[in-house]
Amino acid sequence: MRIPAPIAYIVLYVALYAAFGAASPFWPKFFETRALTSQQIGLILAAAMLTRLVSGPLVAMLADRFRSLRLVLGGSAAVAAAAAVALLWADTVWSLFLVAFVQAAALAPTTSISDALSVNTARPRFAGRPFEYGWIRGAASAAFVLGTLIAGQLIRPADLTAVIWMNAAFLIAATGATALLPGQARSPSSPSFAVSEMKALISVTQFRIMIVASALIYGSHAVHDAFAVIRWSDADISPSTISFLWSEAVVAEVLVFMLAGPAILDRFGVRGAAVLAAAAGILRWSVAGMTTSVLLLSLMQPLHGLTFALLHLACMRMMGMLVTASIAATAQAIYAFGSGLLAAVLTFCSGGLYASYAGAAFFPMAALCVVALPFAWFGFANKRD
Incomplete structure (x- = not known):
């Protein structure tokens, strides 16, 4: 069974x-x-x-x-x-x-x-x-x-x-x-059919814009992931407090994935969720660039649940609406490639940004989320919104 x-x-x-x-x-x-x-x-x-x-x-x-x-x-x-x-x-x-x-x-x-x-x-x-x-x-x-x-x-x-x-x-x-997963059809598709389906997917404007929006918002985490702990340590924040701040983000991620995220998607749709993720990124990185106050950082860190988890849920729901099952893995890989490539580039650039501007390096990350806002609005629109 x-x-x-x-x-x-x-x-x-x-x-x-x-x-x-x-x-x-x-x-x-x-x-x-x-x-x-x-x-x-x-x-x-x-x-x-x-x-x-x-x-x-x-x-x-x-x-x-x-x-x-x-x-x-x-x-x-x-x-x-x-x-x-x-x-x-x-x-x-x-x-x-x-x-x-x-x-x-x-x-x-x-x-x-x-x-x-x-x-x-x-x-x-x-x-x-x-x-x-x-x-x-x-x-x-x-x-x-x-x-x-x-x-x-x-x-x-x-x-x-x-x-x-x-x-x-x-x-x-x-x-x-x-071996526990539900089975699937194993008959292979012809190469020409697979290619035609991929071309059809790439031609979908919403799919392309979704890739851009998600890459911008995910990429905006680059300075935080590479230099947040260094910035907080330089501000004499203790290791135990840093651990608490980092844990806040992870706990928020889990709670949004399992509880809040599905409810937000059902209530506001994928467009509302994507816009909320971009707006949360603007707020989160702007505050991170202006202060190392533990109180303010502790209020901002849970926004990770929105800038990462909620956006990912919105993208997965869009995938379910736009992508046929026959090319689902390829579409997921394109989605991961877009965000991974930009994240790698921004992580490389973040070293020079932080060396030159310290905490102000977070402001370009906030700007990326500003750029992502119109993409989130237009790319995540669907018949359910």
Whole structure:
């Protein structure tokens, strides 16, 4: 007897995002324990980011082409788990680089394909049936935090092998969880049909504008993600307070995914949700640029629930309305590519901005959200609004 679809997806997402949480914050430190220099660590991390940008869309297109989303997802997670274990024997710069490259390539499509599968299954929810993507994604965010906390308790400064085993174990669990998911048709489409569907999707103005709006708002997090902790530390804010501020954002993300976000979408539609996310970004980054007051920052950090989680929910609902199931993984990969590429560029630029302007570097991020407002208004309009 197959378990209910929401439970199956929660198991998958919890395993997948726990794997991310257990490892991603600690990979730089792990590479340092392998006697890599800062420049070498930076090279590996940058190469992994570029690899994900290329691999994600390519693998997703293949999954759509052969109608094998579950098989490709399970295979990708399994390869990523094997690559994690291979790090135990990698002891040179180039062997570490190669293994990190393989894992990045394997991990890249997992989130896009997972979202494609869950949004395809959640399509009836858009017609009023009780299946909400936000419940699943909220559980994933909570699992990410839990994975990080568990890894933090298990690792030792000079020995981070626990990170490898946790990452591999959760990825193996995610591989197994793909067998629990609802089945799908396996007959492959012809290449010409897949290409024609992709051209039709790209020709949809709303889809293109949605990609631009989401990339601008997600990209506006660049300075915060790279330099917020440094800025707060320089302002003599204690590590425990910084941890509280960061936790506020994560808790807000989970609450919006699971509770507030679906209600906002039902009440105001995807256009209202996207506009609210852009407006929240303007307020959040403007305040972050003007002050390091703990009181004001504690009021702003929960806006992460709007600038990230609510926007993501709006994009997923738009995907359910605009994208056919046959190219869902490819569409998700394009969505991830747009935001990932701009985020990478802005993260690179944020170093120079922060070095030159310190806290004022947040103001260009607020300006990005201002630019995103009209895109949010016009790109997320739909018949339900």
